[in-house]
Amino acid sequence: MKFVCVLAVFIVCAAAVTIHQVKNTRQCKAEGGICKQTCAVDDEDTGPCCRNSYRCCQPCNDTLQYAQCKAKNGEIKPVCDVNEQDTGIGPFCNPNRCCEPPTCIVDCNCRSSTSNCHWPTEYQDNAGNCSGSDKCCMPCCLTCGGTFKGPEGSFTSPNYPSNYCNDQICSYTIIVEEGSKVMFNFTFVKLENKFFDSLTDTVQVYDGEISTDTLLATLDDGPFEGLEFNSTSNKMIIVFKSDFLDVFPGFSAIYKTLQ
Numbered sequence: 446m447k448f449v450c451v452l453a454v455f456i457v458c459a460a461a462v463t464i465h466q467v468k469n470t471r472q473c474k475a476e477g478g479i480c481k482q483t484c485a486v487d488d489e490d491t492g493p494c495c496r497n498s499y500r501c502c503q504p505c506n507d508t509l510q511y512a513q514c515k516a517k518n519g520e521i522k523p524v525c526d527v528n529e530q531d532t533g534i535g536p537f538c539n540p541n542r543c544c545e546p547p548t549c550i551v552d553c554n555c556r557s558s559t560s561n562c563h564w565p566t567e568y569q570d571n572a573g574n575c576s577g578s579d580k581c582c583m584p585c586c587l588t589c590g591g592t593f594k595g596p597e598g599s600f601t602s603p604n605y606p607s608n609y610c611n612d613q614i615c616s617y618t619i620i621v622e623e624g625s626k627v628m629f630n631f632t633f634v635k636l637e638n639k640f641f642d643s644l645t646d647t648v649q650v651y652d653g654e655i656s657t658d659t660l661l662a663t664l665d666d667g668p669f670e671g672l673e674f675n676s677t678s679n680k681m682i683i684v685f686k687s688d689f690l691d692v693f694p695g696f697s698a699i700y701k702t703l704q
Contacts, residue, residue, distance in 0.1 A: 446622075450588070450596075452573075469501075470495050471496060472505075473494045474494055476491070478491060478494075479502055480494045480499045480500070480502075481499060481500060481502045482500070482502070484500050485502065485619045488503065488505060489502070492504060494508075503617070505618060510534055510535055513543070514532065514534050514543035517545050518545065518546055519532055519534070519544055520540060520544050520546075521541045521543055521544075522541060522544055523542070524542065524595070524596055524597075525542050525544035525593075526597045527601060528591075528601060529546060530545040530547075530591040530593060531543070531592075531593050531594045531595035531598060532544070532594070533577035533592075533594035533663070542595050552583065552584070553575060553583055554581070554582045555576060555579040555580070555582075556575075556580055556581075556582050557580075558580060562580075563582070564611070565612065565689065566584060566585055567582045567583060567584055567585060568583055568607060568692065569581065569607065570583050570586060570604075571607040571608065571694070578678055579580070583604065585603070585604075585610030585611075585613075586604065586613075589602075589685075590615040590616040590617050591617060592617075592619075592620065593620070593700070594620050594621075596621060596622065596702045597699070597700060597701035597702060598619075599698065599699040599700070600617055600683050600697065600698060601696065601697045601698070602615065602694075602695025602696050603615065604695070605697055606697075608692065608694060609687055609693070609694070609695040610687065611687055611688065611689045611690070611692060612688065612689055613686070613687045614662055614684070614685070614686050614689060615684070615686075616683070616684050616685075617683040617684075617685075618654055618681075618682050619680065619681045619682070619683075619700050620631055620654070620667060621680075622679060622680055622702060624679065625679050625702045625703060625704055626676050626677065626678065626679065626703040627675070627676040627681040628673065628675050628700060628702075628703050629650065629675070629681055629683070629699075630671065630672065630698060630699050631648075631669060631675045631696055631699070632670065632699060633668065633670055633696060634648065634667045634670075634672065634692045634696045635667040635668040635669075635699045636648065636664065636693055636696070637665065637666070637687070637692070637693055638665065639666060644690060645688065646665060646686060647663050647665050647685075647686050647693075647697055648664050648684070648686075648695075649663045649664075649684045649686075650681070650682075650683055651681065651683075651684070653675050653679055653680055653681070653682065654680040655682065661674050662674065667693075675703065681700070
């Protein structure tokens with residue numbers, strides 16, 4: 446008799462769980478969603494359903510933001526690639542970013558090993574040869590720098606890890622969430638050694654968004670690795686300058702938000 450009662454209770458409980466699961470599934474479907482183990486990148490996760498390991502996934506309604514992103518030739522992805530600019534368009538259903546491609550896309554011109562790249566309008570790609578003993582000469586980027594608005598990101602000097610070009614001024618502005626701060630780190634720096642005050646390549650770090658704000662550092666020469674700087678606000682600007690003399694790989698850097 447006791448066994449029958451226990452069995453009856455178990456069946457009632459199981460039925461209640463089943464009804465609860467079906468109810469959640471119906472609610473999800475009524476809202477235009479589907480119960481899945483994992484929501485896709487273009488789905489909005491609206492919470493658990495069916496069972497604890499399943500989620501109610503609804504199609505994202507990012508039509509306006511998506512159109513604005515595509516108008517800038519941007520792509521929606523969780524994290525922007527190196528030198529892609531986070532345009533700040535959004536918010537999207539998921540924690541995606543609108544990533545605008547780099548402003549300069551270079552082509553490789555094969556040259557024989559006995560010929561030189563045209564200075565200062567071309568640089569030699571350090572990645573290797575075009576074919577056989579030919580070397581790769583690429584045109585210099587006419588534009589550089591950008592604004593980065595993601596919670597974290599990375600960027601480099603033009604053409605890195607190949608040599609940057611002569612006579613360039615590049616400004617990289619970092620803007621994170623209001624009330625937060627910026628942690629900035631040079632993962633690598635190699636610039637021209639200082640010849641005269643007016644004849645050298647430099648990268649400068651400012652605590653703010655304009656070059657009249659507090660100067661945290663002016664770097665030349667190298668190589669350096671792992672140099673870190675913290676801002677006192679949610680903005681920081683990095684200014685890279687090259688002169689008409691020697692060229693080097695430049696720098697690579699990362700940043701993230703500090704709460």
